[in-house]
Amino acid sequence: MEVEGQATTVKESQPPKFALPVDSENKATVFRLFSVAAPHMRAFHLSWVSFFACFVSTFAAPPLLPIIRDNLNLTASDIGNAGIASVSGAVFARVAMGTACDLFGPRLASASLILLTAPAVYFTSIASSSTSFLLVRFFTGFSLSTFVSTQFWMSSMFSAPVVGTANGVAGGWGNLGGGATQLIMPLVFALILNIGAVKFTAWRIAFFIPALFQTLSAFAVLIFGKDLPDGNFRRLQKAGDKTKDKVSNVFFHGITNYRGWILALTYGYCFGVELTIDNIVAEYFYDRFDLKLHTAGMIAASFGLANIVSRPAGGMLSDAVAKRFGMRGRLWALWTVQTLGGVFCIILGRVGSLGASIVVMIVFSIFVQAACGLTFGVVPFVSRR
Amino acid sequence: MATARALLVASLVLSCFLFPCYGTVLFSSLQRTLEVTASPTSQQVLKAGVDKITVTWGVNQTLPAGTDSSYKTIKVKLCYARISQVDRPWRKTVDLLKKDRTCQHKVAARPYNPANRTSQSLDWTVARDVPTATYFIRAYAYDADDKEVAFGQTTDANKTTNLFQVQAISGRHATIDICSICFSVFSVVSLFGFFYNEKRKAH
Numbered sequence: 001m002e003v004e005g006q007a008t009t010v011k012e013s014q015p016p017k018f019a020l021p022v023d024s025e026n027k028a029t030v031f032r033l034f035s036v037a038a039p040h041m042r043a044f045h046l047s048w049v050s051f052f053a054c055f056v057s058t059f060a061a062p063p064l065l066p067i068i069r070d071n072l073n074l075t076a077s078d079i080g081n082a083g084i085a086s087v088s089g090a091v092f093a094r095v096a097m098g099t100a101c102d103l104f105g106p107r108l109a110s111a112s113l114i115l116l117t118a119p120a121v122y123f124t125s126i127a128s129s130s131t132s133f134l135l136v137r138f139f140t141g142f143s144l145s146t147f148v149s150t151q152f153w154m155s156s157m158f159s160a161p162v163v164g165t166a167n168g169v170a171g172g173w174g175n176l177g178g179g180a181t182q183l184i185m186p187l188v189f190a191l192i193l194n195i196g197a198v199k200f201t202a203w204r205i206a207f208f209i210p211a212l213f214q215t216l217s218a219f220a221v222l223i224f225g226k227d228l229p230d231g232n233f234r235r236l237q238k239a240g241d242k243t244k245d246k247v248s249n250v251f252f253h254g255i256t257n258y259r260g261w262i263l264a265l266t267y268g269y270c271f272g273v274e275l276t277i278d279n280i281v282a283e284y285f286y287d288r289f290d291l292k293l294h295t296a297g298m299i300a301a302s303f304g305l306a307n308i309v310s311r312p313a314g315g316m317l318s319d320a321v322a323k324r325f326g327m328r329g330r331l332w333a334l335w336t337v338q339t340l341g342g343v344f345c346i347i348l349g350r351v352g353s354l355g356a357s358i359v360v361m362i363v364f365s366i367f368v369q370a371a372c373g374l375t376f377g378v379v380p381f382v383s384r385r
Numbered sequence: 386m387a388t389a390r391a392l393l394v395a396s397l398v399l400s401c402f403l404f405p406c407y408g409t410v411l412f413s414s415l416q417r418t419l420e421v422t423a424s425p426t427s428q429q430v431l432k433a434g435v436d437k438i439t440v441t442w443g444v445n446q447t448l449p450a451g452t453d454s455s456y457k458t459i460k461v462k463l464c465y466a467r468i469s470q471v472d473r474p475w476r477k478t479v480d481l482l483k484k485d486r487t488c489q490h491k492v493a494a495r496p497y498n499p500a501n502r503t504s505q506s507l508d509w510t511v512a513r514d515v516p517t518a519t520y521f522i523r524a525y526a527y528d529a530d531d532k533e534v535a536f537g538q539t540t541d542a543n544k545t546t547n548l549f550q551v552q553a554i555s556g557r558h559a560t561i562d563i564c565s566i567c568f569s570v571f572s573v574v575s576l577f578g579f580f581y582n583e584k585r586k587a588h
Contacts, residue, residue: 066475069473069475070514070516070553071516071553071555071556073516073517073518073553075471075472075473076472076473076474077472108580108583111576111579112576115572115573115575115576116572116573116576118568118569118572119568119569119570119572119573122564122565122566122568122569122572123565123569125561125564125565126557126561126562126565128555128557198513198514198554198556199513199514199556200513200514200553200554200555200556201556201557201558201561203556204556204557204561205561208564208568211568212568215568215571215572218572218576219575222579232583283475287474287475
């Protein structure tokens with residue numbers, strides 16, 4: 001829906017002109033997916049692409065694990081621990097990222113994190129033991145905290161009627177990286193193998209692709225991005241145009257809110273499950289059904305790729321039930337969808353044929369990702385402050 | 386009329402016996418009729434891509450003639466010893482051969498002529514995608530339907546004796562190492578470059 005917003009804020013210098021209609025804070029009031037107009041839509045595309053790159057890097061190892069486990073002599077425990085490490089770093093990194101966004105702005109905070117974790121992806125190419133493998137996966141996983149900067153940036157650029165869509169699409173399309181990488185990495189690996197490298201070298205070279213993608217997306221964010229519609233944090237802070245929040249106050253109010261903790265638990269069991277499956281699904285299909293690497297990768301990819309619609313659909317479902325039943329509706333919808341996701345997860349483990357496994361996996365992915373979207377239909381209402 | 390019907394029923398019943406033929410062979414049902422020897426001594430460490438293994442195989446000459454009448458092909462494989470299967474379910478030993486993952490590396494496949502019972506041998510350079518592990522060699526005899534009918538191995542029935550090791554290649558090259566480090570340094574340095582630039586512009 002297009003809403004003609006008020007014009008511009010008066011400043012000593014020229015009044016800024018925007019390609020999209022804006023409100024009094026210069027936040028866009030519409031969301032035009034296929035525009036790259038500065039600063040709003042450009043910020044959207046920069047943030048989802050850089051977040052996508054981080055997901056690609058974090059889950060670049062799983063589709064190649066059948067090769068990596070032989071090269072580095074990994075055991076099942078090593079692989080499991082590395083998988084846990086890859087997603088656990090993000091826990092603390094996300095909290096830190098929130099603070100960093102408040103202090104330095106999402107553009108600098110996300111680009112800094114992405115460039116500082118890129119070395120971890122480059123060093124994956126020279127990993128030589130289970131310990132080094134675990135460490136590179138752990139530090140690469142820190143980049144998943146760009147989710148926070150994505151949401152922060154979208155909330156700075158888009159006004160209330162469209163911020164949910166902007167946040168949902170940016171988040172969902174970033175998560176796509178976890179699926180896309182399961183397609184990309186086996187293809188890149190096969191390409192390099194064709195050129196003439198041996199298996200144990202080809203996977204190492206393949207890791208330069210996600211690493212370079214990550215580096216370049218961070219550069220794009222730094223060069224083309226702006227923290228706020230009016231400009232960047234530093235300049236605005238100096239001019240006195242931006243207020244500074246008291247970080248400790250915000251933090252205290254956050255951790256004493258019981259609703260936050262409950263949602264953390266439920267989100268752990270939908271998004272956490274999604275990340276876990278991203279980590280293991282390629283290996284599962286490769287080993288259980290004796291598939292080729294790229295076939296297992298394609299099947300694994302379809303799990304993450306469902307994010308393109310399922311997470312936004314969850315958000316839309318939440319909004320739809322809220323119209324009729326309010327918050328109660330949102331919570332019941334979340335519970336139902338997430339429980340069904342759990343049921344299909346159990347079924348996935350029980351089916352023995354390839355065709356049935358693929359079908360159940362896709363249904364499972366839709367439910368678990370929609371539950372993530374539904375969670376974020378509730379999150380904005382946890383605290384009004 | 387009656388004979389035609391009987392013939393039809395008989396052929397239908399007999400055809401049902403064809404189905405279990407594919408993909409249901411159990412390892413425990415195979416006879417150990419092949420004699421397999423390999424050049425690596427017990428506990429010897431071989432380097433992948435560099436060292437060679439000489440494998441010799443043939444039917445046990447003490448067995449009666451006709452044991453090997455159905456053998457059409459012999460496939461020799463490199464198989465994981467028990468110690469290399471621990472905590473690695475993708476190398477699990479399963480009785481159903483279709484699902485068995487013990488022997489994942491092909492060494493050779495040669496046609497077999499029952500009339501010529503002399504043993505065959507082969508020199509094989511350890512492939513560069515063979516992982517670091519402990520191994521033994523096993524040969525399977527296949528019939529015309531490509532179904533396993535017999536086997537032989539260099540180790541005993543418990544897979545504990547006469548095992549050798551392979552040291553895999555690392556896959557790393559100096560070029561990759563240098564590129565990794567250079568790009569990493571570049572990423573971090575360029576970040577500080579951007580910061581410096583921002584500071585300069587703000588003043």
